[in-house]
Amino acid sequence: xxxxxxxxxxxxxxxxxxxxxxxxxxxxxxxxxxxxxxxxxxxxxxxxxxxxxxxxxxxxxxxxxxxxxxxxxxxxxxxxxxxxxxxxxxxxxxxxxxxxxxxxxxxxxxxxxxxxxxxxxxxxxxxxxxxxxxxxxxxxxxxxxxxxxxx
Amino acid sequence: xxxxxxxxxxxxxxxxxxxxxxxxxxxxxxxxxxxxxxxxxxxxxxxxxxxxxxxxxxxxxxxxxxxxxxxxxxxxxxxxxxxxxxxxxxxxxxxxxxxxxxxxxxxxxxxxxxxxxxxxxxxxxxxxxxxxxxxxxxxxxxxxxxxxxxxxxxxxxxxxxxxxxxxxxxxxxxxxxxxxxxxxxxxxxxxxxxxxxxxxx
Numbered sequence: 001x002x003x004x005x006x007x008x009x010x011x012x013x014x015x016x017x018x019x020x021x022x023x024x025x026x027x028x029x030x031x032x033x034x035x036x037x038x039x040x041x042x043x044x045x046x047x048x049x050x051x052x053x054x055x056x057x058x059x060x061x062x063x064x065x066x067x068x069x070x071x072x073x074x075x076x077x078x079x080x081x082x083x084x085x086x087x088x089x090x091x092x093x094x095x096x097x098x099x100x101x102x103x104x105x106x107x108x109x110x111x112x113x114x115x116x117x118x119x120x121x122x123x124x125x126x127x128x129x130x131x132x133x134x135x136x137x138x139x140x141x142x143x144x145x146x147x148x149x150x151x
Numbered sequence: 152x153x154x155x156x157x158x159x160x161x162x163x164x165x166x167x168x169x170x171x172x173x174x175x176x177x178x179x180x181x182x183x184x185x186x187x188x189x190x191x192x193x194x195x196x197x198x199x200x201x202x203x204x205x206x207x208x209x210x211x212x213x214x215x216x217x218x219x220x221x222x223x224x225x226x227x228x229x230x231x232x233x234x235x236x237x238x239x240x241x242x243x244x245x246x247x248x249x250x251x252x253x254x255x256x257x258x259x260x261x262x263x264x265x266x267x268x269x270x271x272x273x274x275x276x277x278x279x280x281x282x283x284x285x286x287x288x289x290x291x292x293x294x295x296x297x298x299x300x301x302x303x304x305x306x307x308x309x310x311x312x313x314x315x316x317x318x319x320x321x322x323x324x325x326x327x328x329x330x331x332x333x334x335x336x337x338x339x340x341x342x343x344x345x346x347x348x349x350x351x352x
Contacts, residue, residue, distance in 0.1 A: 003221030003251065003258075003278055005294060015236060044339050053164055059217040061162045067256070069162060069218035078218065082294060083258075084322035092342040109290020111230035120347040121291075128295040129322050136299050 004068065004083055007090075007114075008106040009097050010076035016113065017104050021075025024101065026052070026060055029072045033063055036096055044089055046070060065090050082109075085125045095119055166250040167214040174214065177268075181212040181248045184272040188306050190246065190280055197225055198243035203233040212248050219251035222275040224283040246279040248272050260321065262314045273311035274318070277301040298322050 013020040030052065037045040046063040052072075054060035059073035066087045068080040077097065081090040095116050098105050105114045170177070185195045197206035206213065206223060216223065226244035233239035251257045252271040255264045263271065281297035281304075302315035 002223045002282075003275060004218075005290065006218075006220065016232075040339075040342075044342075053162060054217070058164065058215075061164065061218070064160065067160055069160060071217050073217070080218070082291065084298070084318065088339050088343060092339045095342060095346045106232070107290065108230060109294070111228075111234075111290075112232040116346050117349050120343050125291065125295065126323065128292060129298055129319075132292075132296050132299045133323075 004080050005109055006078050006080050007094055007119075008076050008078050008108070009094050010101070010103050012076065012104050012106065016106075019075075019103070024075040024103070026062075026072055029060075029062060029077065032097065032100060035100070036093065039096070040092075044092060046093060065093055076106075082125065086121050091119060091121075160256055161254055163214065163217045163219045163250055166219065166253045170250065170253055171214060174212070178210060178212040180269060181272055181276075184248075184269060184276055185211060185246075188273065188276050188280070188304060190276065193243075194245035194280075194283070195247075196243065197223060197241070197245050197247050199225070199239060199241050201233070201237065201239040203230070203238040204240075206247060209243055210247065214250045216249040216251070219249045219254060219257070221251040221257055222246060222248040222279045224279040226283065244283075246276065246283055248275050248279075251275070258314075258318060258321075260314060260317045262310075262317045266310060266314055270308060270310045270314065273307060274301075274314045277304045277307055277311065277315060278318075280304075 011017045011019040011021060011024050030048070033046055033048050037048065046065045048063045049061055052060045052062050054071070056074070059071040059078070061069055062072045062077075063070040065079065066089050068083075068087075068090070071078045079090050079094055081087050081094065094105060097103070098116050098119075105116070105119060106112075107114050182195065196209035196211045198209040199206050205216065206225075224246040225241055227234070227241040229241075230239055234241075252268060252275055257263065263274070266274070278297045278301045281300040282293045285293035285296040285300070287293040287296050298319050302312050302319060307315070
């Protein structure tokens, strides 16, 4: 968990995936990114880095989406999806990639693998913030009134 | 998220190339900031082992996150799938700061862009420790909780509190121009709706 929250999409190998990083090398990743861009309208596309930058050990910066970096490393693509709100562009890309590769989606936030259906937020992120802000304000109001009552 | 779309975002590799020689200095500053904000020494840095480990050294500042996220927080039990499979063990719970604080465009906020390094580290540490202590059962809930709670840390500098308040306002206002623009694509909505519709199956 962090400031910029990410999802991982790809082949995690046994016991999670029968397929491994060998089934999705860097060259295939770049080909799939180009295929994605050819499939979707301009404002849904990823910005592919040409040439890519990185290393097998640290990962390869292959593209950007909503001005955030997408990194490929060992058969897995790491893509940001949540900052101050969900990036629907990123979620659409991740859903497409999962369907195209028939691979897994892992959320470090949730500590588990997600189905494509779970990937789509049921409520706007703003609703969670507003709910928590109201609860926080209510707690402060209660605390304040308790202090007054106790004084 | 880039406030200036004509300015390419720096990668973690770029940041490591430029600032890598400052690792000790950045680590010392991160420690100073964590001490000032009252983070217990036992929660400064993360130690994980296993193939899914992302922070193995326990360092409070790292260039190892690709792409940079600002920082991380974790504790045992937060990633049960990986932990049960023997791919991850959290040896030390805590928080850290990463090279994202060196990126002027990590947050699309003028106050972030203008903030000095210590202030940016305060912002990240306040957010990470709020997520770390949040009782939420999901990561998204904890992130929302941190957006609400982080600015309330009484030890924050005025500058750091200002950035966190801007961050909260941005979330509430939906004032992210890049994302707002992307939402206009009917095709994106259709793609996500098609996935969501499978809930009924």
